[in-house]
Amino acid sequence: MNLFNIISEIEKVDPEIHERLNPRRAAIKNITSFGSKVAVAAMPFALGTLFKKAYGQATSTVVDVLNFALTLEHLEAGFYNKGATTSGLIPSADSAYIGFVTRDENAHVKFLQGAITASGGTPVGPATFDFTGGNNKGNGPFPTVFSSYATFLAVAQVFEDTGVRAYKGQAPNLIGNQDILTAALSIHAVEARHASAIRKLRHDLGHDANIKPYIVSTASLGNDTGVAAANNNYKGEENVTQGGVNLVSALKVSVGVATASFDEPLSKEDVTALLVGSFIVSN
Amino acid sequence: MKTEINPITDGANMARRSFLRYAGASAAAVAVMGAAASCSKNDRVIVTPGGGADIGSGDPGILNYAYALEQLEAAFYLQVIATPYSGISAIETSYLTDIRDHEVVHRDFFKAALGSKAIAALTPDFSKIDFSSRDKVLGAAKAFEDLGVQAYDGAGYLIKDAGYLTIAGKIVSVEARHAALISNLISPGTFVPADQVNSDGLNKSASIAEVLAQANTYLKTKVSAVNYNYKP
Numbered sequence: 025m026n027l028f029n030i031i032s033e034i035e036k037v038d039p040e041i042h043e044r045l046n047p048r049r050a051a052i053k054n055i056t057s058f059g060s061k062v063a064v065a066a067m068p069f070a071l072g073t074l075f076k077k078a079y080g081q082a083t084s085t086v087v088d089v090l091n092f093a094l095t096l097e098h099l100e101a102g103f104y105n106k107g108a109t110t111s112g113l114i115p116s117a118d119s120a121y122i123g124f125v126t127r128d129e130n131a132h133v134k135f136l137q138g139a140i141t142a143s144g145g146t147p148v149g150p151a152t153f154d155f156t157g158g159n160n161k162g163n164g165p166f167p168t169v170f171s172s173y174a175t176f177l178a179v180a181q182v183f184e185d186t187g188v189r190a191y192k193g194q195a196p197n198l199i200g201n202q203d204i205l206t207a208a209l210s211i212h213a214v215e216a217r218h219a220s221a222i223r224k225l226r227h228d229l230g231h232d233a234n235i236k237p238y239i240v241s242t243a244s245l246g247n248d249t250g251v252a253a254a255n256n257n258y259k260g261e262e263n264v265t266q267g268g269v270n271l272v273s274a275l276k277v278s279v280g281v282a283t284a285s286f287d288e289p290l291s292k293e294d295v296t297a298l299l300v301g302s303f304i305v306s307n
Numbered sequence: 308m309k310t311e312i313n314p315i316t317d318g319a320n321m322a323r324r325s326f327l328r329y330a331g332a333s334a335a336a337v338a339v340m341g342a343a344a345s346c347s348k349n350d351r352v353i354v355t356p357g358g359g360a361d362i363g364s365g366d367p368g369i370l371n372y373a374y375a376l377e378q379l380e381a382a383f384y385l386q387v388i389a390t391p392y393s394g395i396s397a398i399e400t401s402y403l404t405d406i407r408d409h410e411v412v413h414r415d416f417f418k419a420a421l422g423s424k425a426i427a428a429l430t431p432d433f434s435k436i437d438f439s440s441r442d443k444v445l446g447a448a449k450a451f452e453d454l455g456v457q458a459y460d461g462a463g464y465l466i467k468d469a470g471y472l473t474i475a476g477k478i479v480s481v482e483a484r485h486a487a488l489i490s491n492l493i494s495p496g497t498f499v500p501a502d503q504v505n506s507d508g509l510n511k512s513a514s515i516a517e518v519l520a521q522a523n524t525y526l527k528t529k530v531s532a533v534n535y536n537y538k539p
Contacts, residue, residue: 121496128499131508192476196469206512209460212476213510214499216483221498224491236405237488238481267420267474275415277408284405285412286477287484 086204087145089194092292093208094136096190098150099303100183101129106155107180110170121225125180125218132211139207152305155179157253160305165253174231177222182254184219185239186290186298189257191215193289216287241283257298260288360426362515364534366471367424369462372515373475374417374425375530376458379522380451381410382431387448392441399492403448406485413478430527445493452486453503454513454521455479461512465535483510 104126107113114122137147157164157179168175191212198205220237227235232250239261240248246261247254264272264282271282290298300306362371384407391400418425437443459479466472487498504510516537523529529539 124496124499128504128508131506135507135509188480192473192480195463195472195476199464199467199469199472202464205464206460207509209463209476209479210509210512213456213460213479213483214504214508216480217487217498217504217510219480220484220487221491224488224498237402238405238409238484266416266477267470269416269419271412271416274419275412277412281405281408281412285409285416285481286474287480288477289473 084145085197086201087140087143089197089208090136090140090143090204091145091148092194092295093191093211094133094140094148095151095304096187096295096299097129097132097136098148099153099299100187101126101133102150102153103155103180103183104129106170107176113170113173113176115173118225121221125184125221128214128218132214135207135211139204143204153303154305155303157302159301164302174226174229177226177229177231178249178251181219181222181226181249182251182257184215184222185249186257186295187215188212188219188287189290190292190295192287193291193295195289236284238284239287240280243279246283246288260290263288359529359531359539360429361531361533362426362535363424366466366468367421368532368534369465369475370417370421370471371424371426372462372519372532373459373478374414374421375429376455376518376522377410377413377417378429379431379525380455381407381414382429383433383436383447383451383525384410386433386438387444390438392439392444394441402488402492406448406488409481409485413481426530427528429530432525432527435524445489448489449486449493450521452482452489454518455482456486456503457511457513458515458518460510461514461518465515 104122107122108119108126140147152160154160154162154164155169156162156166158167166175166179169179170176191208195205195208195212198208223235223237226232235249239246239258241258241262242248243262243264245255245258246263247258248261249258262279262283263286264270264279266286269275271277271285272279275282360371360375362368362375384403387403388400388407395403436447456479459475459482463472463475463479466475486503490497490500502511515532515535519530519532519537519539523539531538
């Protein structure tokens with residue numbers, strides 16, 4: 025492999041490669057010392073580091089991603105904390121089960137606050153929430169969220185599934201940042217564990233006889249929760265094409281299997297549109 | 308980039324080409340991968356003399372790593388459903404059949420996507436698992452699912468291409484859903500067990516070397532990752 029071949033190959037598809045490299049004095053200066061100081065065997069790795077510097081995301085992007093995540097964790101923690109302190113809502117038989125989720129969401133808030141501060145940013149505080157989804161009027165699609173356990177769990181499931189989608193959507197913004205990306209993926213996995221657990225609880229309690237721990241969409245509807253007000257939270261989950269491979273036609277599997285095998289991401293804009301002005305109060 | 312016809316994937320070769328083009332935003336990285344393939348040994352799949360397989364390097368290496376783990380999981384659940392443990396309930400059969408189907412899709416997806424870069428089919432070794440025992444089967448299922456989640460979370464940072472990272476993310480959350488389900492089947496309420504989720508609410512992650520050392524105990528075909536400091 026030849027370093028300058030690589031750069032010229034990139035130039036063919038990214039004419040701005042020199043601009044990307046040149047303004048970064050520290051990065052470009054390293055190039056001259058590569059030949060003498062870096063063993064040939066280490067070249068691919070050194071090259072990766074060089075390009076990471078040139079293409080790497082700004083710190084502000086990382087802090088933005090973390091504050092976006094913190095906003096969602098505030099929402100979830102606030103929701104479960106309120107549920108836990110509402111007497112008569114969560115049956116005692118389930119208080120430990122829901123308690124694990126509450127514990128984790130509060131831990132996520134703390135962890136993200138620390139990570140943001142350590143990255144030189146300022147953690148956002150909790151927004152004003154309306155868990156009925158009514159933008160502070162208390163009369164949204166879920167007016168019984170804290171008086172009916174079934175509604176509480178339905179909203180919990182939508183929050184968990186949406187949280188999984190939100191973290192997934194942000195992962196590409198963290199490429200090149202090993203610590204933060206790994207932490208975000210680790211929270212993402214825990215949100216998915218919660219989503220699975222809330223779904224199974226809803227099934228076992230008979231709130232939804234057909235619900236599975238994973239999202240089983242149809243060709244026309246991503247939402248498998250039976251909560252029509254949440255259709256947009258699941259929009260796109262009906263996708264059956266992954267990386268150019270149509271799973272249904274190429275692998276001969278059902279739409280249900282194809283959609284349950286892959287969870288879909290949501291952009292920050294989509295998540296914001298879903299939550300702000302309903303669950304997160306906007307003025 | 309060569310356009311080889313893979314006798315196994317055949318028509319899926321087109322799918323692989325689309326896959327490589329998938330990430331429009333990262334066209335540069337993809338193009339480099341293709342261009343560099345002709346001058347770099349590192350992206351090639353190395354078949355070791357002992358019949359083992361090496362995942363290679365770069366993004367195809369990480370995808371092959373995932374492909375190896377999905378092969379293992381799929382083979383396990385195929386066996387679970389073919390020879391169900393005694394006393395299996397209807398709902399357990401339903402869940403384990405679903406999981407089998409998901410893992411087979413993951414396996415076949417990676418094979419189609421990797422095309423000629425894919426490692427060979429691996430031969431599992433489940434001689435240590437008693438498939439007639441519910442405890443043993445669910446215990447092994449938990450180990451495989453937890454390992455899968457730790458593997459994807461631990462290798463995510465090694466992926467350079469945004470499209471590939473997103474696909475890994477799409478799969479790891481499904482593995483985490485499985486992991487929580489299996490834990491809940493073993494003992495209700497253990498979906499975030501202390502051996503997997505720490506006090507910060509983070510799932511554990513593991514290195515390629517750590518994961519393959521575990522996976523190889525269930526594989527006749529040993530998988531290595533020489534570019535990631537792991538040889539069986």
